[in-house]
Amino acid sequence: MSHNVFAPWDDPNAVPLVEIRGLLKRFGDFVALDHIDLNVYPREFFALLGPSGCGKTTIMRMLAGFETPTAGTVKLEGQDLAEIPPYSRNVNMMFQSYALFPHISVADNIAFGLKQDKRPKDEIAARVEEMLSLVQLGKFAHRKPHQLSGGQRQRVALARALAKKPPLLLLDEPLGALDKKLRQETQFELMDIQEKLGLTFMIVTHDQEEAMTVASRIAVMNEGKIVQVATPNTIYEHPNSVYVAGFLGEVNLIAGKAHRLDDHHTELHWAEGEPPLRIDHPLEGTDGVDATLALRPEKVSISHEEPQAGLCRVQGTINDIAYTGNLSIYFVKLSNGVIIKAQEANSRRLEHRNYTWEDTVWLSWRPTAGSLLLQ
Amino acid sequence: MGQGLQNRIVILLPYLWLLILFLAPFGIVLKISFSDTAIAIPPYTPLWDWSDIRGFFAELDFENYTWLLEDDLYWKSYLSSLRIAAISTLITLLIGYPMAYAMAKAPKNIRPTLLMLIILPFWTSFLIRVYAWIGILKNEGYINIALEWLGIIDEPIMMLNTDFAVFVGIVYSYLPFMILPLYATLEKMDGSLIEAAKDLGCTEVSAFWKVTLPLSMPGIIAGCFLVFIPAIGEFVIPDLLGGSDTIMIGKVLWSEFFRNRDWPVASAVAVLLLLILIVPIVLFQHFQQRAEQN
Numbered sequence: 280m281s282h283n284v285f286a287p288w289d290d291p292n293a294v295p296l297v298e299i300r301g302l303l304k305r306f307g308d309f310v311a312l313d314h315i316d317l318n319v320y321p322r323e324f325f326a327l328l329g330p331s332g333c334g335k336t337t338i339m340r341m342l343a344g345f346e347t348p349t350a351g352t353v354k355l356e357g358q359d360l361a362e363i364p365p366y367s368r369n370v371n372m373m374f375q376s377y378a379l380f381p382h383i384s385v386a387d388n389i390a391f392g393l394k395q396d397k398r399p400k401d402e403i404a405a406r407v408e409e410m411l412s413l414v415q416l417g418k419f420a421h422r423k424p425h426q427l428s429g430g431q432r433q434r435v436a437l438a439r440a441l442a443k444k445p446p447l448l449l450l451d452e453p454l455g456a457l458d459k460k461l462r463q464e465t466q467f468e469l470m471d472i473q474e475k476l477g478l479t480f481m482i483v484t485h486d487q488e489e490a491m492t493v494a495s496r497i498a499v500m501n502e503g504k505i506v507q508v509a510t511p512n513t514i515y516e517h518p519n520s521v522y523v524a525g526f527l528g529e530v531n532l533i534a535g536k537a538h539r540l541d542d543h544h545t546e547l548h549w550a551e552g553e554p555p556l557r558i559d560h561p562l563e564g565t566d567g568v569d570a571t572l573a574l575r576p577e578k579v580s581i582s583h584e585e586p587q588a589g590l591c592r593v594q595g596t597i598n599d600i601a602y603t604g605n606l607s608i609y610f611v612k613l614s615n616g617v618i619i620k621a622q623e624a625n626s627r628r629l630e631h632r633n634y635t636w637e638d639t640v641w642l643s644w645r646p647t648a649g650s651l652l653l654q
Numbered sequence: 655m656g657q658g659l660q661n662r663i664v665i666l667l668p669y670l671w672l673l674i675l676f677l678a679p680f681g682i683v684l685k686i687s688f689s690d691t692a693i694a695i696p697p698y699t700p701l702w703d704w705s706d707i708r709g710f711f712a713e714l715d716f717e718n719y720t721w722l723l724e725d726d727l728y729w730k731s732y733l734s735s736l737r738i739a740a741i742s743t744l745i746t747l748l749i750g751y752p753m754a755y756a757m758a759k760a761p762k763n764i765r766p767t768l769l770m771l772i773i774l775p776f777w778t779s780f781l782i783r784v785y786a787w788i789g790i791l792k793n794e795g796y797i798n799i800a801l802e803w804l805g806i807i808d809e810p811i812m813m814l815n816t817d818f819a820v821f822v823g824i825v826y827s828y829l830p831f832m833i834l835p836l837y838a839t840l841e842k843m844d845g846s847l848i849e850a851a852k853d854l855g856c857t858e859v860s861a862f863w864k865v866t867l868p869l870s871m872p873g874i875i876a877g878c879f880l881v882f883i884p885a886i887g888e889f890v891i892p893d894l895l896g897g898s899d900t901i902m903i904g905k906v907l908w909s910e911f912f913r914n915r916d917w918p919v920a921s922a923v924a925v926l927l928l929l930i931l932i933v934p935i936v937l938f939q940h941f942q943q944r945a946e947q948n
Contacts, residue, residue, distance in 0.1 A: 345849055365852040378850035382868045391864075392854030439854070 286510075287320035288496060294357075296321045296447060296479050297342065302351035304337055304503075311337045313503035315351070321446070324473050324480045326490035328526070329500035335483045339449050342481070343372045355447060366395075371445040375452040377436035379424040385435050386411070386420040392443045410438040413472065430461050437469075441476065450482040454489060466492045487527045491515070499523050515575075520654045524573040531579065531619045537562050537570035537651060545651055547572050550615040556591045559646040564653045571652045576622035578648040581609050581634060586643035595619065597638045602629075609634060611642055680928075687718055687921035698917045718922035728923065731901040732930065738817065738892075738902060739885035742824040743832075746881050747874065749825065750832035754873075755866075757833070758840035769837070772830050784823055784894050791819050791895070815897035823891035828884065832877040839873030840866070875942075883931055903927055 344365030535549035
């Protein structure tokens with residue numbers, strides 16, 4: 280592995296900034312967090328991703344100090360957070376609602392935490408100035424929050440949370456209230472700022488695209504558990520479960536029984552009378568186990584002619600066609616009724632289509648393209 | 655067209671209401687305050703002669719107002735009313751704020767019940783509730799009986815017919831008017847603001863002073879006005895609970911009207927009372943608006 284790749288999670292000597300061990304949280308009978316173990320390393324942009332109610336916000340609120348664990352420990356910079364009240368933690372949070380103080384100006388909002396720490400006056404002034412220029416709001420220093428647009432308020436909230444230079448910044452759905460275009464721009468700004476300041480960011484989001492864009496690593500959560508923690512690339516290409524595969528992006532799922540071919544190859548028997556599908560991956564379960572092949576639509580090719588040897592193939596009829604301008608998506612129905620999506624990039628201007636409804640077509644993909652999932 | 659007319663009527667109605675039930679009666683009172691007493695029904699010289707507008711204005715005089723300035727009874731009762739109303743308002747705020755705060759922080763499902771409890775006293779007549787305080791405060795009243803039974807005192811404490819009883823009466827009667835606007839502002843306050851303050855280094859206490867209190871200012875101001883204004887003109891409470899040395903302008907007004915039957919002087923007292931109340935309120939709102947714009 281080359282040295283310029285940022286991957287402290289692969290380095291056994293790296294010291295994590297945040298260490299969560301056996302974290303359990305119950306609200307009455309409801310288990311919000313179910314034995315969470317997690318490391319977050321310095322300078323990471325870490326994303327907690329999951330549907331609402333999966334516990335991602337609870338983890339964040341625990342780091343900020345607004346919730347106390349039922350069991351387990353949360354450590355920041357090696358220090359157990361259990362006894363430290365929110366106001367003396369080295370953590371700041373950017374709230375989903377921004378939570379700007381409506382009765383004071385933008386500059387006073389940013390200075391709030393610094394004043395609370397009784398920093399010298401000129402240091403506060405300099406820091407506020409620095410933060411305002413970082414988020415490009417110098418002209419708005421004396422405005423009240425209600426005189427700003429949504430995007431500007433979002434920046435003030437970010438500047439306020441960054442003013443104390445916290446080693447760990449928590450961002451709770453920071454871009455949720457922005458429209459799509461502004462959200463995309465702001466994602467890149469967030470990444471720039473994080474890199475420039477060399478801080479650790481931890482973001483909570485339910486938007487998988489956002490998590491994929493900004494994060495160095497993503498933890499996918501479901502019902503109080505972390506299902507998978509990995510880089511965006513790994514999560515997308517090698518999901519460890521049907522849940523993760525379905526949560527991030529589009530996926531085709533073909534269920535069947537997996538049989539071991541040899542040490543590196545597996546076969547999936549997916550329908551009566553159809554040839555099995557080969558997968559270039561060792562079988563991790565017992566022979567004949569129930570398994571699902573997860574296949575991204577962009578990795579599936581469509582053709583009238585039978586595909587060349589060596590490719591995995593199935594035959595079916597076109598059930599539906601979706602044309603989104605940049606893409607054409609074919610919904611192909613297989614003999615057992617399963618519908619497989621095949622996505623084609625319209626790299627040339629589309630004059631006439633080669634395929635139409637009810638055509639019988641071949642779908643093919645490389646044996647390395649899919650992931651065999653046992654859960 | 656029809657829509658425009660409808661809108662105009664809707665806007666007109668409250669103005670008409672104010673005109674008929676506030677401005678017109680006030681005009682009559684204002685006019686009476688410029689008249690002289692007479693042995694007649696009503697007991698003042700009529701000043702309504704349409705045939706002689708010039709004579710009407712010539713007859714106007716400020717005799718009643720100069721009288722108010724000359725006799726120090728009036729000034730003393732104005733000042734005493736202001737003092738009693740101000741102190742009662744402050745006490746009401748100090749008691750009402752924690753109550754409103756606790757209500758706003760209470761679990762959502764019990765808030766309607768708590769609100770109901772605050773409004774509940776209104777279901778009994780105001781007069782009866784003030785009378786009830788006589789039974790509680792008098793020398794043979796419940797408080798003295800309890801204290802004597804506990805052996806804390808030998809002699810009953812004189813509470814009824816003192817300023818203390820007036821404070822008790824006003825604070826008790828007007829507490830809901832303080833709590834309701836305070837509760838309304840505190841209840842709708844975004845809880846994440848307090849969390850943000852704590853996140854930025856505030857303890858529970860400093861978060862209250864720096865965020866909760868300034869943000870509840872509109873509620874504090876509304877509550878104080880709702881208590882202070884009626885308390886200044888209060889008549890029933892000082893009359894029933896206060897002593898002979900508790901002078902309040904409402905009592906003076908009442909005795910001018912009904913004991914002395916001097917309607918012109920009583921009207922002048924009423925007009926002056928209104929001015930004393932309206933001028934500071936208008937000034938306050940003016941400055942408030944300017945402060946908000948900046």
